[in-house]
Amino acid sequence: MLLTTIAGSLPKPSWLAKPRVLWAPWSLSDAVLAEGKRDAVRLALLEQEAAGIDIVTDGEQSRQHFVHGFLEAIEGVDFARRVTIGIRADRYKAEVPTVTGPLVRRRAVHADEVRFARAHTTRKLKFTIPGPMTIVDTLADEHYRDRARLAMEFARLINEEARELAALGLDVLQLDEPAFNVYMDDVRTWGIQALDRAIQGLRCRTAVHICYGYGIKANVDWKATLGGEWRQYEQTFPVLAASRIDQVSVECANSRVPLSLLGLLKGKDVLVGAVDVATDAIETPEQVAATIRSVLPFVPPERLYPCTNCGMVPLTRDVARGKLRALAAGAALVRKELGVRA
Numbered sequence: 001m002l003l004t005t006i007a008g009s010l011p012k013p014s015w016l017a018k019p020r021v022l023w024a025p026w027s028l029s030d031a032v033l034a035e036g037k038r039d040a041v042r043l044a045l046l047e048q049e050a051a052g053i054d055i056v057t058d059g060e061q062s063r064q065h066f067v068h069g070f071l072e073a074i075e076g077v078d079f080a081r082r083v084t085i086g087i088r089a090d091r092y093k094a095e096v097p098t099v100t101g102p103l104v105r106r107r108a109v110h111a112d113e114v115r116f117a118r119a120h121t122t123r124k125l126k127f128t129i130p131g132p133m134t135i136v137d138t139l140a141d142e143h144y145r146d147r148a149r150l151a152m153e154f155a156r157l158i159n160e161e162a163r164e165l166a167a168l169g170l171d172v173l174q175l176d177e178p179a180f181n182v183y184m185d186d187v188r189t190w191g192i193q194a195l196d197r198a199i200q201g202l203r204c205r206t207a208v209h210i211c212y213g214y215g216i217k218a219n220v221d222w223k224a225t226l227g228g229e230w231r232q233y234e235q236t237f238p239v240l241a242a243s244r245i246d247q248v249s250v251e252c253a254n255s256r257v258p259l260s261l262l263g264l265l266k267g268k269d270v271l272v273g274a275v276d277v278a279t280d281a282i283e284t285p286e287q288v289a290a291t292i293r294s295v296l297p298f299v300p301p302e303r304l305y306p307c308t309n310c311g312m313v314p315l316t317r318d319v320a321r322g323k324l325r326a327l328a329a330g331a332a333l334v335r336k337e338l339g340v341r342a
């Protein structure tokens with residue numbers, strides 16, 4: 001009970017990519033890069049294990065960008081046609097590739113990464129890929145010209161990929177959908193349908209991570225405009241509760257989300273963000289435990305998974321390591337109080 005996990009990413013070693021930069025370019029190339037990525041995955045797994053994290057990830061060490069990593073292997077997405085657009089309702093600018101033709105997945109995108117991670121940890125393994133709505137929001141489209149239709153096309157590709165990854169021994173497949181917090185009407189009309197299509201028939205547990213973004217300035221500024229209470233989840237949770245997804249990962253540490261809203265996720269596992277990724281201050285185990293305790297009135301302990309608020313890629317490795325340890329130690333404190341085991 002109260003098994004710990006992380007949203008997905010960890011900082012990369014400085015010999016692999018420039019530290020503290022989102023979407024940082026690689027420091028290595030070719031075969032040396034491939035070897036460097038694998039070494040970084042081993043370190044990411046070891047550090048999570050050493051900290052006491054129960055459900056580990058590869059730290060997303062093999063991808064430069066959490067959306068474009070998946071798109072790089074998809075035919076119909078042209079990376080030579082990059083354009084700069086406003087994403088997440090124009091919260092920030094990003095350089096994105098363009099959809100120029102029918103979408104086809106010619107080969108598995110992440111199978112080698114999952115196979116490698118699976119071979120190097122005995123813990124439960126989670127892998128993250130972007131969700132359909134977030135993909136659609138992170139590229140330009142000159143072919144389908146219909147966001148809902150494009151999302152269903154990506155959902156089909158994600159599903160093909162996810163089935164192959166699950167067969168390699170994944171315990172949890174997580175779809176990252178930060179866009180779910182931006183386009184609430186679209187979530188209802190097509191976002192959930194695309195999400196359900198993406199996980200259709202999967203044999204492993206499935207999760208969706210919706211959040212208020214990495215701790216970068218554009219997000220911190222945006223959060224400041226959301227008012228004293230963040231009630232976006234009030235619209236999204238009932239729709240998610242009716243979906244096929246097993247687990248929902250949300251931001252709870254230092255957030256203004258009224259925790260009572262988590263009660264709307266009845267029947268789902270909740271990955272409770274108990275570590276703030278927008279600050280370098282390392283939580284104490286007691287602070288993590290306090291966040292977990294504050295959620296317990298709304299989420300039963302057998303459905304509660306202490307987690308990070310979001311990806312830790314923009315942090316330093318030392319800070320991330322400290323936060324991992326605090327997360328595991330905080331969960332252990334609450335387990336002791338409840339008299340339950342991991």
Ligand code: ZN
Nearest residue numbers: 211213310311
């Ligand atoms: Zn996030």
